[in-house]
Amino acid sequence: MLKFYYNPISVNARRVWVALLEKQIPFEPILVRLDGDQFHDDFTTINPLQRIPAIVDNGFRLVESLAILDYLEAKYPNPPLMPSGPEAIAVVRMIEAITVVELQPATIPLTRPLVGLEVDPQKFEAAQQRVTSILHFFEELLNQQMYFAGDEFTLAEVVAGTLLPSLSLEDYPRLKAWSERLTHRESWQQTIASPEVIEVALPNIRKILERRS
Numbered sequence: 001m002l003k004f005y006y007n008p009i010s011v012n013a014r015r016v017w018v019a020l021l022e023k024q025i026p027f028e029p030i031l032v033r034l035d036g037d038q039f040h041d042d043f044t045t046i047n048p049l050q051r052i053p054a055i056v057d058n059g060f061r062l063v064e065s066l067a068i069l070d071y072l073e074a075k076y077p078n079p080p081l082m083p084s085g086p087e088a089i090a091v092v093r094m095i096e097a098i099t100v101v102e103l104q105p106a107t108i109p110l111t112r113p114l115v116g117l118e119v120d121p122q123k124f125e126a127a128q129q130r131v132t133s134i135l136h137f138f139e140e141l142l143n144q145q146m147y148f149a150g151d152e153f154t155l156a157e158v159v160a161g162t163l164l165p166s167l168s169l170e171d172y173p174r175l176k177a178w179s180e181r182l183t184h185r186e187s188w189q190q191t192i193a194s195p196e197v198i199e200v201a202l203p204n205i206r207k208i209l210e211r212r213s
């Protein structure tokens with residue numbers, strides 16, 4: 001059975017978790033506690049970069065959440081999470097890339113004060129502006145559609161939809177409605193980190209953020 005290395009507080013792992021559930025792929029969850037066990041030899045053998053998520057499927061080891069999503073889509077194509085038209089494919093890829101390369105790093109300075117870490121006010125302000133321009137862009141892209149690529153739920157939702165609901169979407173009515181639709185899905189409900197889990201993980205989150213400053 002496919003082994004899934006994860007932690008419930010990890011956004012990067014959650015997108016893989018959601019895809020596994022949406023596709024109803026049987027898997028064995030393996031908790032990586034992120035209290036230092038990501039640096040142990042056992043896990044470093046699985047991922048030399050010492051990060052989650054990782055999977056091992058029939059002996060095939062894979063790391064990096066977006067690569068894992070592509071693998072799951074190719075190996076377990078039903079239900080499909082990638083559209084077929086060229087424009088829709090490009091939109092999904094664009095949303096994935098903006099979320100992971102632009103939005104996610106911009107949320108780091110905004111998260112620091114929430115876990116009791118200092119943040120350079122200029123970095124905080126720049127991050128806020130970056131997040132605002134991305135959310136405006138996403139709001140515009142969504143237009144009157146149900147989902148980013150049209151009527152179909154795709155990997156754009158899996159990737160952006162596991163990060164955006166944690167941000168304030170009050171000024172973005174379409175994104176807010178989209179986010180609420182997603183959070184009602186079984187796969188979102190099953191993978192949401194409870195306040196208790198987040199509370200217990202705070203020291204680990206703090207250490208991870210300290211290492212990234």
Ligand SMILES: N[C@@H](CCC(=O)N[C@@H](CS)C(=O)NCC(=O)O)C(=O)O
Nearest residue numbers: 010011012051052053064065066208
């Ligand atoms: N680009 C990677 C990022 C993975 C990543 O940063 N994972 C975090 C958890 S969200 C982690 O394992 N951090 C451990 C650490 O920094 O020590 C992906 O998309 O899979």
